[in-house]
Amino acid sequence: MGNIATVATSPNIALIKYWGKRDDLLKLPLNDSISITLDNGVLCTTTTMMVSPEMKKDVFVLNGKIREDGKISEALMLIRKRLQGQKKGFLDGEKVLLISENNFPTSGGVASSASGFAAIAEAVCSIYGIKDAKEKSIMARFGSGSASRSVYGGFVRWKNGTRADGEDSYAVQIAPKSHWPEVIDVLAIISKKEKKVSSKEGMENTARESGLLPARVEGVKVRVERMQKAVLEKDFATMAELTMRDSNNMHATMLDSWPPVFYLNESSKQAIEAVHEFNSGEIKAGYTFDAGPNAHIITLKKYEREVVGLLREVEGVGEVVCAPVGDGPKQLKPDKKIVDYYLAKN
C-alpha cells in the first residue's frame, strides 16, 4: 500500500458479446457476456496511478499526451462516491495523476477501454488495499462495461444482474488460463482509422431503435450457458460456432439500428468467408468482431500458422497479431520516475 501503483492489463475478446445497456451511467448490460482475457505480454496497457492531496486537479496522460477525458472523469466520480460510501475516504480531498500507455492502436476495434479501465480499478484497489475481486470488477465496469471482465485472466463471465444499483453485475472467472492455454486470438488489423460510430453511440442506438435486440437478449440467455459448458469441457467446435453465431447476431442488431450501423467492411466479410471455407469438414477457427472491422479469429495454437496464412490472403488486412489467452492483470514495480516527470511538467 502506498500512494502509487503501476499495473499491466490487457484487452479481452468477447465470445458472447455485450451490446446494449439497461443503465447508461452504471454500465449495466442487457445480457451476460463471456470473454477471453488476452495475454498482456502481447497486447498491453501499462498504467501508473498516483493519488495526492497536494495536486490541484486530476491529470490524465494517455499515450504520452495530457488530455481531458470525460469517460475517465465519470469513472473516477463513481469510484470516489463508492469509496466514500465505504468510508475509505479515497480521493475525497485527493487528486489523481494517471499515466496510461497502450502498445496497440486505440479506437480501431481493439478494445483499449477494457484494459484501460481495468487498469484504473487495479491501481485504485492496489493503492487502497482492496482485495475483493468483485469490487475491482465493479469499479472497472464504471468506466466501460467490458472492462469488468479484464480484471481476471483466462475465461471470464460478466453477469448482467438484475439490481438497479448494479451490485450484482460483475465478472467472475469461469476458468484460468491454465485450464485451456492452447486457445489463441489471431487478430487481423483491417483498419486503424478512428471509428465513425463509437461503441457507446452504436450500443445506445441499437438499444433505442432495434426491434430485434430483445430477441437477441433472449437468445443470449441460452447461448451463454452453452458457451460456459463448452469452455469448461474444452469443446472447441462448439465454442467456435457459438462465437461466430453470436458475433453475427450482434452485428445483425446493429444493422437494425436507426440509422443503421455498419462495422463490418468488405475485408471483414472476406475474412468471414475464409474462415467458413477453412472450417469445411471440421470447425478449427471462429471469427468474432467487436464494434469495428478488425477480425479476431479464435483458434488453437496448432492452427495458428494456417489461420495467419488465410488472413494474409484477405485484401485490406494489415498487421496480424497472435495473442494467447492471458493470466490477467499484473502488478509492476511502481514507476516513480514517470510520475515525477509529469508532476514537474504541471
Next chain:
Amino acid sequence: MGNIATVATSPNIALIKYWGKRDDLLKLPLNDSISITLDNGVLCTTTTMMVSPEMKKDVFVLNGKIREDGKISEALMLIRKRLQGQKKGFLDGEKVLLISENNFPTSGGVASSASGFAAIAEAVCSIYGIKDAKEKSIMARFGSGSASRSVYGGFVRWKNGTRADGEDSYAVQIAPKSHWPEVIDVLAIISKKEKKVSSKEGMENTARESGLLPARVEGVKVRVERMQKAVLEKDFATMAELTMRDSNNMHATMLDSWPPVFYLNESSKQAIEAVHEFNSGEIKAGYTFDAGPNAHIITLKKYEREVVGLLREVEGVGEVVCAPVGDGPKQLKPDKKIVDYYLAKN
C-alpha cells in the same frame, strides 16, 4: 379465350419485405408484405403462352433460349392440379409452350421471377377465362411468393394467411396507381453478376437458423399496418422511413443466418449513407434492397433528378433506371408468329 395469350407484366418492389416461408412448396410466407408494382413501360416481362394437346412436352423459352426450369415445372404442376380440382381440365393432356423475355437483367437483385410467374398466371387465366384476381394471385404465388403481388398495379398487400392449404394467402390491391402516381423507384444497378446465394436458399437458411426472425415477424405485424395507412394517407415520410427500417431489419436477419448471408456490398452501404444524408432535415427518399446489392430508392417524381444525381456519385453504380408505380399486367395481342417460330424449331 383461345389457346394462346401474350401478356406484359413487371416486377414489384416490396416496401415491407417477404423473407421466410411457412410452406416451401406452396410458398406461404411468415408475414404480410406490401409492394409497389413498377411500370411495365420501363421494366417489362413479355410472355406468350400456348397450350396444345399436340405438343409432346412443356417447352420453356427464356430470354431467347430453350431451357429446363424446375421452378416453372413446379408452378405448372401446382396450377394443373388446381385446375383439375376445379374441373377445368386445363393442361390435363395438354402441354405448354412458354416464351418469356425480360428487358432487364435477371438474377441481379431485380425480381424477374415476380414478373415471370405473374405472367404465367395471367396467361393461364386469360386462356381459360378465369377472371378472379384471387385465383391469379394464388397461381402466381405457386411459382414465386412475391409474384402474387405482381398481378395488380399500384400498391399491393400480400396476406400471409393462416390456412395450411394457402387458400387465404393471396394479394389484394390497397390502392391503384392513380391514388399516388408521383411515387417512383430509382433503381441503381450495382452488380449484374449472378447472386452467390439465391433468395430461395437465403430465405430458407434464415428461417432455419436465425433466432431473430420470429422477432422480425412480430415487428412486421405492426409495421405493415402502419405502412398501409401511410400509403392510403400519402404520408411519404412515414412510408419511406418504414421502407428503410424494414429493409435493414430483413438484411439483419440474413446476417443472423448460418452461415451468414450478405447481399449488401460497399456500394449498397454508400447508397444507404447518401440517402440518410439527403434526408437530413426532411425524409425525401427511402432505400430498400432485395436479395442483392442493387439499391431501390423510393422517392417522389419531384426529387427524381436529385436522387439520380446522388446515386451516380456512389462508387460501383452502373445503370440508373427510374420506374414509376405502374398500372399492372397488360394483355397484348397474342403473338402467334413467335409461337410458330418455336413450334417449327421443336
